[in-house]
Amino acid sequence: MVWIESLPVVPAYMDVANSRWLWLSTVPVVSVVLLQAAIFFRRAWSDGKEIGLSDDQLKSGFKTGVISAIGPAIAVLVGMLALIATVGGPVAWMRLSVIGSVAFELPAAELGVSQFGYSLGDSDITETAYATAVWSMTLGGTGWLLVSAFGTPHMEKARQKLGEGKDALIPIIGAAAMLGAFAYFLTGEVASGTPETGSVATGGLVMLILLQIADNKEIQWLREWALGTAMMVGLLVGVALQVTVGTWW
Numbered sequence: 001m002v003w004i005e006s007l008p009v010v011p012a013y014m015d016v017a018n019s020r021w022l023w024l025s026t027v028p029v030v031s032v033v034l035l036q037a038a039i040f041f042r043r044a045w046s047d048g049k050e051i052g053l054s055d056d057q058l059k060s061g062f063k064t065g066v067i068s069a070i071g072p073a074i075a076v077l078v079g080m081l082a083l084i085a086t087v088g089g090p091v092a093w094m095r096l097s098v099i100g101s102v103a104f105e106l107p108a109a110e111l112g113v114s115q116f117g118y119s120l121g122d123s124d125i126t127e128t129a130y131a132t133a134v135w136s137m138t139l140g141g142t143g144w145l146l147v148s149a150f151g152t153p154h155m156e157k158a159r160q161k162l163g164e165g166k167d168a169l170i171p172i173i174g175a176a177a178m179l180g181a182f183a184y185f186l187t188g189e190v191a192s193g194t195p196e197t198g199s200v201a202t203g204g205l206v207m208l209i210l211l212q213i214a215d216n217k218e219i220q221w222l223r224e225w226a227l228g229t230a231m232m233v234g235l236l237v238g239v240a241l242q243v244t245v246g247t248w249w
Contacts, residue, residue: 017088193247203234
């Protein structure tokens with residue numbers, strides 16, 4: 001008896017999705033993102049010097065930023081693996097370098113191919129349907145990029161106006177805006193299911209405990225690692241709950 005091992009069928013459009021020309025076309029976009037990061041870092045360092053921050057303070061802030069980015073970076077990496085399997089490596093690399101939200105990119109791609117009666121993962125998706133998915137992802141993310149580009153320069157004036165010249169209110173307004181932003185993103189996750197609720201609750205609790213210890217013991221490095229650690233622990237707890245008990249609602 002001859003055993004024939006069945007091989008996974010690779011959709012035809014993936015030849016285009018992973019083509020050399022598509023890789024080359026995404027390089028300029030990612031290069032602009034890297035250039036922006038380099039310019040921002042240089043300006044932040046020079047402005048920090050101008051306002052009197054020492055090299056040790058600047059290095060500490062830089063280290064804290066790098067450590068705090070580990071958790072979100074891992075989440076983006078996991079999302080990129082899912083995106084690579086559906087839209088190919090070049091587009092996944094470009095889109096998550098610019099936006100970094102697989103929660104938006106996958107539904108946008110699904111919306112694009114669905115206009116032709118397909119669903120992501122179908123083996124017979126046409127090149128036209130794939131191109132529509134890429135356009136849906138790109139144009140769909142343009143809105144908040146334009147708002148950021150044209151609205152950011154006016155944000156400081158708005159913040160100063162809200163403070164009405166009272167310097168003591170400025171940091172309070174900034175902290176309230178940050179808390180509001182985090183709360184906006186978390187409220188949708190908390191109600192999504194048991195793993196999400198457990199992940200958010202665990203991450204918040206770990207963050208509070210680590211900051212309390214850092215304040216009581218005056219441990220600077222613990223403050224720097226607190227956010228990244230809380231994210232990682234929350235992520236692991238969420239995965240463990242998903243694997244073991246699933247969701248209860």
